[in-house]
Amino acid sequence: MQINNQGLQGIPGEIILDSPEPVKSWRELRYGMFIHLGLYSYLGGVWQGEKIQKGYSEQVQMWADIPFDEYKKVASHFTLEYFDAEAICRLAKNSGMNYIVVTSKHHDGFCMFKTKTTDYNVVDSTPFGKDVLQLLSEECAKQGLKFGVYFSLVDWHQGHDFDFDNNNTIPESMEPLIEQQLTELMRHYGPIAEVWFDMSSPTKRQSIKFKKIVRKYQPGAAINGRIWNNEGDFRTLNDNQVPSDRLDGAWQTPASIYNATWGYRSWQKRDNFDLKVYQLLKGLIAARARGGNYLLNVGPQADGSLVGFEEEVLQAIGEEIKRHPEAILKANPTKFYKQEWGEITSLGQDLFLHITNPPEDNKITLSGLVSRIDEVVEDQTNQKLVWSKENLDLKVILPDQLKRKNLIIIKVKLTEPFYLIPGNTVSIGEDDVWKISEEAMEYGYNYADQGNYTSLTKTNIRQSFYLSNDSAGEVSIRIFGNSRPDYIYSVKVGSEKITMEGKDLLQSEIGPFNICLTETIIPIHITLANPDYFNREMELEVESIHVSLK
Known part of the structure; x- marks a missing residue:
């Protein structure tokens, strides 16, 4: 806990995104380029x-209902004469x-790498005749x-029918091909940081089998959630989705x-350049402020060249990142x-307020x-701003030139480590009971x-809540609501933890837990004790919680 000169206390405010490997290394990448070619x-x-x-448009074969014999003729026109791995990197x-x-x-089954499974690949069937993945992987290592690598589990070339949802099941007859192609990808392109399965x-059983291939040859690779059945290392959200929280x-x-x-x-409209850059920057900042990585796509042309508009958009985003070297990515x-005026990130004893x-009225407030x-300054220019702080409220005035x-x-x-008071902190009542409503839950x-x-x-x-405390002793917790009887839940008060089955969670008081005067903000967290995957639904509906001081 941190105590300032007003006697106020709080909890550490910065969230360090720590995870077991390989996810820890993957999270540190933060921002990447996706290429659909x-x-x-x-x-x-x-x-x-x-x-x-x-x-x-990458699924045009399905949407235009193009017969395979017609679609494969495209390979003879796929020249990639301007493909430049060095320039892309x-x-x-x-x-x-x-x-x-x-x-x-992708779903059309055409391989952008040399494979023994089919000649329907960029090396054997196109005028280019080179392994695109090899060129890119080698250049990535140099720079x-x-x-x-992205790998579609839908393959129209190998027998999948067109399905507008791309939810085709995988017949056992296709498994050997998928296994061999995955093995080739994992063995021939150096260290791989991310394997991006799709659809x-x-x-x-199949998800586990494909995962084992990646683990065998690329133990340092993080696997995305679209390997399905909750077997991924991280969750890929819906296309272009930035979560609200x-x-x-x-x-x-x-x-x-x-x-x-x-x-x-x-025929894509490529206009409103400044707005496009701002929208993508806003998405990147929101993803970072909410704890995620951001993978931004470009779609090169068949000659291998990048679309000028896309290239300029990325360069403009890069210039903004350089102007703010710590605030956005580090x-x-x-x-x-969540704040109505924008997002917040932090690095050590620096807070960054992203005013999106x-x-x-040019005034923003940050409470807690x-x-x-x-001091408070504009990040790029170090221009000092007018600000005031009363109790826990920071107020900043934005000059007109900044709003432009x-x-x-x-x-x-x-001037000291970053501490805050959570917005849902609950004070003790006259009867020595903290009463937490559903609205106060985080x-x-x-x-x-x-x-x-x-x-x-x-x-x-x-599910978390925070108690404002000025006492020492023991507390017990009583939860009212509904839980999954056969799940094992963990209730953590400060550094002490008790686990119990859901059938017992709501039947009696939980505890006792020890608290002391130095813990003036007591965090209480309820989670599943040992979920079989990290994002499993708790199935706990809380109506209210009473925490009693003994």
């Missing part, structure tokens, strides 16, 4: 002179990105970027410059609740800050699935 890039969302306006680095993930095989409806656990937002497609689309989430929704402040900027980031320099969320994309649901994996 394949035969669909040549068609560009057009078939027989008609714009195909349904669906993503240089762009990623200059844009502030730390890794690249490229499509090794200090991490390398990852289909594998069984639990901070999430617990490891997760990623996959974002595209245009929400309507990931693969190259020749800083961590905080325990502050500036108020009309305990630590003393040295696309990106406003304010640095709050603290919920930790993530997402779980039941085996495919359309089954992805938001799950509650933690």
Whole structure:
């Protein structure tokens, strides 16, 4: 706990995103480039002179109902004569990105790498005749970027029918091919940081089998949640989804410059450049402030060149990151609740206020800050701002010239470690009982699935509340509501923890737990004790909680 000169106390405010390996190393990558490149890039969302306006353009074979014999002819036009791995990696680095993930095989089954499983690949069937993954992986290593691969579990070339939801099951007859292609990918392209599975409806057994292949050859690779059946190391959210609240656990937002497609689309409108840069920066900042990684996609053309508009967007984002070297990528989430005016990140004794929704009166307020402040400045220019702090409320006035900027980031320099009072802190009542209503609960969320994309649901994996305390002794807890009788729950008060079955959780008092005067803010967390996967729903509905001082 931290005590300031007003006698106020709090809890550490910065959230350090720590996880077991390989997730820990993956989370430190934070921002990466996604590349969708394949035969669909040549068609560009057009078939027989008609714009195909349904669906993503990388799935044009399905949306235009193109017969395989016709679609495979595209390979003879897939020249990639301007493909430049060195330039792509240089762009990623200059844009502030730390890794690249490229499509090794999309739903059309065309492989962008040399494989013994089929000649339907970029080396054997195109004028280019080179292994795109090899070129990119080698260049990533030279430039200090991490390398990852996308792999579709849907494969129209190998027998899957078109399914608009891409929820095809995987027949056992397809398993050997998937296993061999995964093995090739894991063995031939150096260290892999991320394996990005996509779509289909594998069984639990199949998800585990594919995961074991990755673990065998690439133990340092983090596996995304679209391997399904909750076997991934981190959760990939829906396409272009930035969560409304901070999430617990490891997760990623996959974002595209245009929400309507990931693969190259020749007729895509490319306008409102400044707005596009701002929207993507806002998504990146929100993902970082809420604890996630951000993977931003580009869709090169069939000649291998990047679309100029996309390249310039990435460069503009990179320039903003360079102007704010700590605030966007290096800083961590905080325990502050969501603010109407924007997002908050922190790094040591520096807070960064990202003003993405500036108020009309030019005044912003941040409530709950305990630590003393040295100064408040505009992050890029170090221009000093007018501010005041009364009790726990920091008030800052935004000059008019700042509001004319696309990106406003304010640095709050603290004179001591960063501590705060959580917004839902509950005070003790006259009867020596803290009464916590459902509204005072803090919920930790993530997402779980039941085996495919359309089954992805938001799950509650933690319930927390905070007690304002000026006493010492023992407390006991009484929970009112509903729980899953056969689940094992953990109730943690400060550093003490008790586990019990759900059938006992609501039947009697839990405790005792020891508290002392130095614990003036007591955090209490309820979670599942040993969930079989990190994002399992708790199935605990709390109506109220009473904490009694003995």
